[in-house]
Amino acid sequence: ATHSLFLLPGDGIGTEIMVEVEKLIAWTNSEQLTDFSTDTGLAGGSAYDRHQVAITDEDVAKAKASDAVIFGAVGGPKWDNVPYEHRPEAALLRLRKEMAVFANLRPAICYPALADASSLKRELVEGLDILIVRELTGGVYFGEPKTITDLENGQKRAIDTQVYETYEIDRIARVAFDLARTRNNKVHSADKKNVMKSGVLWDEVVKGVGKDFSDVELHHILADNAAMQLVRNPKQFDVMVTDNLFGDILSDVAAMLTGSLGMLPSASLGAPDPVTGKRKAFYEPVHGSAPDIAGKGIANPIAMIASVAMALRYSFGMIELATRIENAISAVLSDGLRTGDIAQDNRKTVGTEEMGAAILSK
Amino acid sequence: ATHSLFLLPGDGIGTEIMVEVEKLIAWTNSEQLTDFSTDTGLAGGSAYDRHQVAITDEDVAKAKASDAVIFGAVGGPKWDNVPYEHRPEAALLRLRKEMAVFANLRPAICYPALADASSLKRELVEGLDILIVRELTGGVYFGEPKTITDLENGQKRAIDTQVYETYEIDRIARVAFDLARTRNNKVHSADKKNVMKSGVLWDEVVKGVGKDFSDVELHHILADNAAMQLVRNPKQFDVMVTDNLFGDILSDVAAMLTGSLGMLPSASLGAPDPVTGKRKAFYEPVHGSAPDIAGKGIANPIAMIASVAMALRYSFGMIELATRIENAISAVLSDGLRTGDIAQDNRKTVGTEEMGAAILSK
Ligand SMILES: CC(C)[C@H](C(=O)O)[C@@H](O)C(=O)O
Ligand SMILES: CC(C)[C@H](C(=O)O)[C@@H](O)C(=O)O
Numbered sequence: 001a002t003h004s005l006f007l008l009p010g011d012g013i014g015t016e017i018m019v020e021v022e023k024l025i026a027w028t029n030s031e032q033l034t035d036f037s038t039d040t041g042l043a044g045g046s047a048y049d050r051h052q053v054a055i056t057d058e059d060v061a062k063a064k065a066s067d068a069v070i071f072g073a074v075g076g077p078k079w080d081n082v083p084y085e086h087r088p089e090a091a092l093l094r095l096r097k098e099m100a101v102f103a104n105l106r107p108a109i110c111y112p113a114l115a116d117a118s119s120l121k122r123e124l125v126e127g128l129d130i131l132i133v134r135e136l137t138g139g140v141y142f143g144e145p146k147t148i149t150d151l152e153n154g155q156k157r158a159i160d161t162q163v164y165e166t167y168e169i170d171r172i173a174r175v176a177f178d179l180a181r182t183r184n185n186k187v188h189s190a191d192k193k194n195v196m197k198s199g200v201l202w203d204e205v206v207k208g209v210g211k212d213f214s215d216v217e218l219h220h221i222l223a224d225n226a227a228m229q230l231v232r233n234p235k236q237f238d239v240m241v242t243d244n245l246f247g248d249i250l251s252d253v254a255a256m257l258t259g260s261l262g263m264l265p266s267a268s269l270g271a272p273d274p275v276t277g278k279r280k281a282f283y284e285p286v287h288g289s290a291p292d293i294a295g296k297g298i299a300n301p302i303a304m305i306a307s308v309a310m311a312l313r314y315s316f317g318m319i320e321l322a323t324r325i326e327n328a329i330s331a332v333l334s335d336g337l338r339t340g341d342i343a344q345d346n347r348k349t350v351g352t353e354e355m356g357a358a359i360l361s362k
Numbered sequence: 363a364t365h366s367l368f369l370l371p372g373d374g375i376g377t378e379i380m381v382e383v384e385k386l387i388a389w390t391n392s393e394q395l396t397d398f399s400t401d402t403g404l405a406g407g408s409a410y411d412r413h414q415v416a417i418t419d420e421d422v423a424k425a426k427a428s429d430a431v432i433f434g435a436v437g438g439p440k441w442d443n444v445p446y447e448h449r450p451e452a453a454l455l456r457l458r459k460e461m462a463v464f465a466n467l468r469p470a471i472c473y474p475a476l477a478d479a480s481s482l483k484r485e486l487v488e489g490l491d492i493l494i495v496r497e498l499t500g501g502v503y504f505g506e507p508k509t510i511t512d513l514e515n516g517q518k519r520a521i522d523t524q525v526y527e528t529y530e531i532d533r534i535a536r537v538a539f540d541l542a543r544t545r546n547n548k549v550h551s552a553d554k555k556n557v558m559k560s561g562v563l564w565d566e567v568v569k570g571v572g573k574d575f576s577d578v579e580l581h582h583i584l585a586d587n588a589a590m591q592l593v594r595n596p597k598q599f600d601v602m603v604t605d606n607l608f609g610d611i612l613s614d615v616a617a618m619l620t621g622s623l624g625m626l627p628s629a630s631l632g633a634p635d636p637v638t639g640k641r642k643a644f645y646e647p648v649h650g651s652a653p654d655i656a657g658k659g660i661a662n663p664i665a666m667i668a669s670v671a672m673a674l675r676y677s678f679g680m681i682e683l684a685t686r687i688e689n690a691i692s693a694v695l696s697d698g699l700r701t702g703d704i705a706q707d708n709r710k711t712v713g714t715e716e717m718g719a720a721i722l723s724k
């Protein structure tokens with residue numbers, strides 16, 4: 001095989017929607033459009049149930065050795081009380097850090113057929129196409145100290161540390177500017193430089209990188225205002241670059257605006273290898289493991305399938321095949337097929353399998 | 363005088379809208395509804411221009427000695443390049459910290475007359491009434507270390523520190539639960555306990571406090587999901603309690619949802635004095651200094667006037683007068699009067715002064 005994929009379905013609906021990915025890959029392989037080998041591992045609660053860790057060292061090694069990881073979703077109430085270091089999310093955090101996939105690309109696209117599903121007025125979201133570029137391996141997620149200590153009188157003190165160094169901001173800014181050039185040449189950089197020193201450095205470094213991209217418009221925006229402006233008038237944005245924690249929140253707001261949450265994929269990319277030029281890569285839907293609907297065969301597989309399309313585009317340069325898949329998704333939606341999460345009057349509600357099959361047949 | 367108010371108009375539209383507050387107070391005093399003494403200080407850029415600091419020690423002392431501070435807004439491009447420690451926002455941060463007003467109450471109310479101004483569909487926001495209770499004197503805003511250091515090769519490292527101790531979470535949680543009892547007995551507590559130790563402690567302490575309020579429903583929600591759910595279906599929330607940084611963002615999202623940003627006040631309260639029971643208090647509009655429209659006499663004074671109503675309610679127990687002012691605001695809006703920020707077809711657009719006068723005459 002030319003390329004290796006490592007599949008980590010995870011928990012909840014993750015396992016159900018990954019089945020549709022396997023069918024898609026089997027088909028592209030059989031059509032000789034791709035030559036993928038696949039291997040499958042355990043992550044999150046399902047890994048904990050088997051191995052008492054959120055992910056095994058062996059599976060982390062496989063993820064690092066693969067050309068791309070295709071990840072489902074992790075978590076669920078079943079694992080609410082497992083030890084903190086083994087909670088399902090720990091799998092995700094460990095993979096991000098060890099794979100060093102610092103650039104998290106979260107497109108927020110409003111599918112025309114779904115504009116009415118948005119809680120915003122149609123005219124504000126129709127045609128929306130924002131790309132949030134979130135720093136993924138630094139900031140308060142990984143900074144040390146990160147501790148809870150006992151004080152006197154039964155009091156405790158909890159500490160998390162937001163740390164950023166110049167190089168971390170520089171490289172994520174370059175990713176954002178490069179992507180802006182393939183889009184509308186506009187970047188908003190969001191931070192809280194009015195209260196955070198990391199925001200001051202963030203802004204300074206992004207502005208410095210901006211000088212190398214004089215053809216790209218650069219705007220500074222405070223993160224709280226960015227959240228507001230996303231709600232007020234999201235179409236003012238094209239690419240938004242921000243840190244790990246603000247990116248977590250702002251990308252979720254942006255995703256929710258589109259009314260297409262179950263449709264949105266994401267990509268997390270590492271630095272290009274100096275010799276081969278290859279980047280470690282990790283693809284996952286923006287939505288979670290939806291334990292409430294897991295096991296019912298009704299989950300929406302579109303974000304998961306769109307994540308594979310992103311892999312084809314960003315890891316394997318198969319732009320045409322990626323576009324074909326994306327168009328197939330749009331076409332199926334235009335035909336009126338819907339899963340339960342996006343059900344509409346006068347549209348046909350189908351299950352996970354039927355939706356996957358419909359996309360495949362397009 | 364029975365009560366002292368310290369007015370800090372600040373910058374931009376802050377000075378214009380504070381004029382309407384002065385007229386209101388002159389009237390309530392003359393009607394013997396109140397017996398306020400007032401004094402006025404400088405904060406933000408206007409203080410910097412005069413004294414080269416964001417606020418003088420003398421004005422901080424006056425703020426601490428007053429029964430309530432009525433604050434306008436600070437900031438503007440004019441002061442973009444002043445030294446970091448003297449930037450306009452520093453006034454706000456210093457006052458919060460030195461007055462120890464840890465409990466920031468940010469109501470997000472959708473005025474019926476303005477429901478169409480929201481970017482959300484009318485049915486999702488009509489009747490919306492959320493109260494965000496934000497911790498205001500701790501967390502990443504004030505934690506140490508908070509530094510930028512030079513490394514080798516021209517690299518820098520920036521650090522901000524999120525710190526919370528049990529007592530800080532305990533007291534803000536009690537404020538939230540107490541307020542929930544005067545409303546719908548429901549509290550959502552938002553944190554990122556899946557990645558932050560401060561979130562783990564936050565959740566543990568809030569749940570502990572919740573045991574003393576068994577009549578109040580307590581829900582945990584991750585901060586990123588809270589941001590999404592605010593956009594998806596805001597009416598599911600009543601009181602939301604969260605830390606300083608998440609509160610900054612979530613309260614801005616909530617405010618923007620209502621379409622009534624220029625209408626929203628906020629209160630920041632300290633702990634009751636063990637002897638007198640008095641709380642230090644700080645009232646300000648949620649909106650900023652709007653430098654783009656400053657000096658034109660078109661700013662919306664409603665949030666500023668509503669902040670005085672909040673002061674009457676929370677600092678002086680004058681519930682009836684507070685309600686009268688709030689009803690006057692609603693009445694003026696129902697009569698069809700609008701400032702430019704909320705202008706609508708078939709409604710009359712008026713300036714700051716005319717809006718202030720109309721509310722006063724009601
Ligand atoms: C599951 C959680 C650790 C994760 C995060 O906070 O990064 C998620 O919210 C995300 O955005 O991918
Ligand atoms: C001006 C700024 C320092 C402030 C904050 O971040 O707290 C503002 O955004 C607010 O919410 O009051």
